[in-house]
Amino acid sequence: MLLPIEQIISRDDALRLRQAMEQAQWHDGKRTAGGLSANVKSNLQLDEQSELALQLGRVITQALQQHPLFISATLPHTVFPPRFNCYQGGGHYGLHIDGAIMHLPDGNIMRSDVSATLFLSDADEYEGGELSIETQFGAQEVKLNAGDIILYPSSSLHEVKPVTKGQRIASFFWIQSMVPDASRREQLFELDQSIQILTADRGAADHEVRRLSGLYHNLLRDWSVM
Incomplete structure (x- = not known):
């Protein structure tokens, strides 16, 4: 499932994050690329251990935790601390698949189920730079x-x-x-969105709303891996 979410943070907040990076020191993005990815990666990244990156990452993480659509779509167990990159002057990242296992800063590991790109530049501020994602219906x-x-x-x-x-x-x-199962996660997302619409229309006390809500939570109970 490809899901765009508009204004998960406000445009003003996004621009403030970008402005905070204007004087930051950027590094070659290849140093964080694993395996074959390093051969197709040409961009810049903030040092993920810098105080600036950690501070900006906390702002984004807090916004994610408060966004119902993000929670509904991803059902997050663990969110990798946000990182930051910059593409310019022909910079690109060729076809690749993200690593299945990510090493967290605290030494633990996590599985990557959903990838996320949060844009901090407006689309008309640069040329090129499209994120192209291969799907069963072709590249999007x-x-x-x-x-x-x-x-x-x-x-x-x-x-x-x-x-x-x-x-x-x-x-x-x-x-x-x-x-972890993408198909089940998408079904739960669709069910949750329908429940929210019916709740707004009929009220939370409606019998059918309660029954569907119970179905949602029982499926989540059966399908979740903690």
Whole structure:
């Protein structure tokens, strides 16, 4: 499932995050690429252990924890601390698949189920830089505005097309879901969205709303892996 979410943080907040990075020291993104990815990666990244990156990451993480649609779509168990990258001057990231296992800063590990790119530049501020994601229906190109996020399966082949003009600045991270099966996770998302619509229409005390809500939680109980 590819899911864009508009304004998961406000555009003003996104621009403030970007402004905070203007004087930051960027490093070659190849140093965090694993295996064959290093051969197709050409971008810049903030030092993920810098105080600035940690501070900005906390702002994003807090926003994610308070966003119902993000929670509904990902059912997060663990969220990797957000990282930050910059593409410019032809920078790109060729076709690759994200690593299945991510090493967290505290020494623990997590499985990558859902990948996320949070755009911190508006789409008209740069040329190129589309995030192209391979799906069963062909490649889908994504280019969103500052504050918007795209969620997509970590198992998918994807790439960032060359940025030929301007700068594409974004945050990226991964989510380990409580429901590792993507098909089941999508079914729960669709069911939850229907429940929310029916709740707004009929009220939380409605018998059918309660019954569907019970079904949702029983499926979540059966399908979740903690």
